[in-house]
Amino acid sequence: MPAVLLALTGVGVALNGYNFKIGSLTAMGPGFMPLVLGMGLVLLALLLFWTAWNTAEETVTALPMRPLLFVGAGMLSWYLLIDTLGFFPASLAQLLLCSCAMPQQLWFKQTLLMLVVAITGYGLFVVFLGVPVSPFGS
Amino acid sequence: MWFFSACLFRHLVLDMDTLLNLSLGFQQALTPEALLYCLLGVTLGTVVGVLPGIGTLTTISLCLPLTLNLDPLLGLIMLAGIFYGAQYGGSITSILLNVPGSAPSAVTCLDGYQMTKHGRAGVALFVTTIASFIGGSFAIVLMILFAPVLADFAVSFSAADYFAIMLLALTAASTLAIGSPLKGLSMVMLGLVLGLVGTDINSGQFRFTFGFPALADGINLAALAMGLFGVSEILTNLVSGDLPQLVNARITFRSMIPTKLDIQQFWGACTRGTLLGSFVGMLPGTGPTIAAFMAYALEKKVAVEPARFGRGAIEGVVAPEAANNASVQAAFIPTMTLGIPGDAIMAVMIGGLLIHGITPGPQLINENPELFWGVVASFWVGNILLLILNLPLIGMWVKLLSIPYRVLFPAVLFLICIGVYSINNSSFDVLLTFIFGIVGFWFNRHGFPSAPLLLGFVLGPMLEENFRRALLLANGDLLTFVQRPVSLLFLVITLVLLVTAIVSSSLLANRRSI
Known part of the structure; x- marks a missing residue:
């Protein structure tokens, strides 16, 4: 569940980055970092998802x-x-x-x-x- | 090696300078106001350390608004006092209740509580206080010798070097933290994303403000810290129902006297813990919890009878306490000289200085010698005050443990609300604190640590700025990061940490699936 949320956040951040100028490596626009970080978050979320998939299922206890x-x-x-x-x-x-x-x-x-x-x-x-x-x- | 030679040179040749600087520092630290705020800080720190479920970071964040109207030196003396005072106080709860008052004291429970069960609580409290004092004092000496040398060296650092050091701090904070490195890395990334919120300094455009004018200056650091650590910690305690039980212990002076064997076992453990803690504290992304756990593991490894550990071995109490106090003081070296916080608490400390318009970094020692040396001298004053507070007044702290949690937590939540509000007079910040509290609670419940997120949030804007600047100066050539020795060295260490973390996570996942 957290991996899904992180992936969605990453996609949202990366897409939002496109609303700004991306620029180039020499002159980065305000959209450059959101795009990079958003993609990084998606990548990490995928790794988390893969790790969770290979391990035992998370036990969900009732929340008071x-x-x-x-x-x-x-x-x-x-x-x-x-x-x-x-x-x-x-x-x-x-x-x-x-x-x-x-x-x-x-x-x-x-x-x-x-x-x-x-x-x-x-x-x-x-x-x-x-x-x-x-x-x-x- | 270079550092050791430089330090030796400094010690032998420039000792007069050091003495003059220290004398300047003591002039600042021994004023009545400085003494008062130091006493206030270490007392508050001990209270927070003793009472489980409040947290050092929450208290430091809560006290940030109190420092707004203060001289920056007095504010920093108080905030730092809370930090190292909590390390002293945390051990009291660990030893008497088997509940860690603060995270670094968790390992002290293992042998400290066993000593209490064997009727040796007084000895355990005495040796932890002395070990804490020795650990802290040694690290202060290191700070006096190392910090000016590191600052001189860091003046020549370029944007690429700073970027590489920050990257290492973030990677180390997430991969060396207890728990899954992947989860730590994800939280760092989330912190970096939160750091984007606000006005982009180069273009002036609003990023991720969603139409809220209150977000134009970015997310309030105190709101984020108090939500992630204060509100979330209280929710975790209430939901788990695992609340600290009342205690009725009596500690007398006679019960504190150690035996001859205790004293013999004390020195070796204290020395190893102090050295290890000082080294770990100086590394970015580590912190006192890791130092304490490493010191315990080391003691167990070098012990003639490792089976004594977990059954009341005095070394199992002394080494972690000396290590966590040494690491807390040593953590100020990179924070003050490079402006790069090693952990979440140091990040909030930097926030406290930035509020006053003071940017920690290599120039701090030359531009603000009163501040730097005043803080260093106050560490010693604070450690001596803590010695007094923790030995003759131990009975008072034991009594404090009888305050029921049901009385404590609504008052802490009230302080969080008014504390956050008072920084910008903004009720929106209180709403943000609540939201971050829920987010922190939810992530903690799934094993995601909050500390890397906060470090990512603080370092994010600095990381982006140095990345942009480095590439602008190098005409967009990414090789600039590997062409400078400092930056190359830190990038290689970062890569090693990353690869190790990912491989170990994958191996663990595969082993579990089999």
């Missing part, structure tokens, strides 16, 4: 979705909320969602932790380092 979903939701909420609702709503949403990535919540301890981390983060990055983010709202 809970950590992926909650960590993903936490980081995406920070990305979506930071410029609209401000630092504290974005940070608290991220901390809350990420905490849910593990089962068996310790609600009191985790709420306390969220507040301490968010306030310390605000002090360090916004007050001390001057990162321009409003605490609430855009």
Whole structure:
């Protein structure tokens, strides 16, 4: 599966290289390196595919979705909320969602932790380092 | 040979210069601010080393924005302190929990944890700290002697030479890494492709920006590093459910005292580990993990009773720790004098200097002597601070191991978000971090290492620039790469590494199919 993805990426990069001037060895255009690297990636993907073909089949184990979903939701909420609702709503949403990535919540301890981390983060990055983010709202 | 003669000459004849430079360095490194940032760096490094699942590279990337408003010397002192401090801290977790706090400490688990099981945790912690200090200090001496000579030599390097050295660094990083060399090479290639994103410096055209203005300056290095290493590592830990267990250990001063036999076994292992680590550290594309594993293998080979290894042999703890600390310090030699990072962490260090408009390379020692010698002197200060932090204060680090992972990881993810955002005040970078986190997690799950990708990403633009320049100067004649001795030598080594890697992969594949 990774070999297929790498091969597709290689083909995409090489084809995209054609949108630019390729040039010559003396005066390379912006498309030269994408073309070379794309072809290199395809070649390596073929070698990987051949190696995988000759070795035992890869065992695919079931992927627990809970950590992926909650960590993903936490980081995406920070990305979506930071410029609209401000630092504290974005940070608290991220901390809350990420905490849910593990089962068996310790609600009191985790709420306390969220507040301490968010306030310390605000002090360090916004007050001390001057990162321009409003605490609430855009 | 040339190097050894040059170093000897330098040592015998120019020792006054070296002493003056060192004195300049100590003037810089012993200012209250420098001491404070050095202490901050080594303490943070030890914390990161002790706590499994955070990672040195993530922490260094996280601290990059903190250095934006700092003097470059103070920033580099802090970032370097995190790097070598983590090597000290990593061994504590390996010895007490059988869980490597950082990758280079993985091999220390083998005999370190056995020593703990035999009630010798105190001795194991004591000898690793002393071995780490000796390994680190020896490599610093090497840096003082070698770096200026290498820098003088590198002034005459052409674009073709630089291209060949970078090619070797990339090939070595992928083929010498633990795991499949082919997978490592693929990740290097992917890193080179990611390095293409942004504005082409010659034509001014946007490449692979897909209409996102935020990508015009290329992918943010910190977003890529924190995604590939920070987010991906946390996801791997959570998905595997293999989380570090709590520990309740008490280490007293009395328990740290080694026996006479321990001391006898210590010196040989420490010397071999230090020498091997220093040599490996200077090579491009290697790093402390390879140094530690090689030192362990060497000890087992030279041991009178190899069967003792894996059952609590003191040499199995001392040699890898001396080697990984020596390699960490020695890795600064090519990074600072050639501007070519040997591994992913060094690549981020270079990123930290570039943010301040300082380009590491042969001119750095002459143009910024305060920076270069200040950093070298700070290494010693940092190693002495680590000695203090790791021996009398060992109990504090042991207590740190009782912080539950469920409390730790949301806070680390929060720091990753705000850390990435603060570099360019861009929420788009946070999105990129998440995407790279998923990509890194997925590739790691299939056995593809992330470190070669990051090295490829950092070296990619430099590689392209030197390749173009070399061919422009040679009127497109590809023979220019084999006409210069330096470039020819590095290309031959690269070819040997490549062929060996491909042949060994094919043999392995054939053997498995049979």
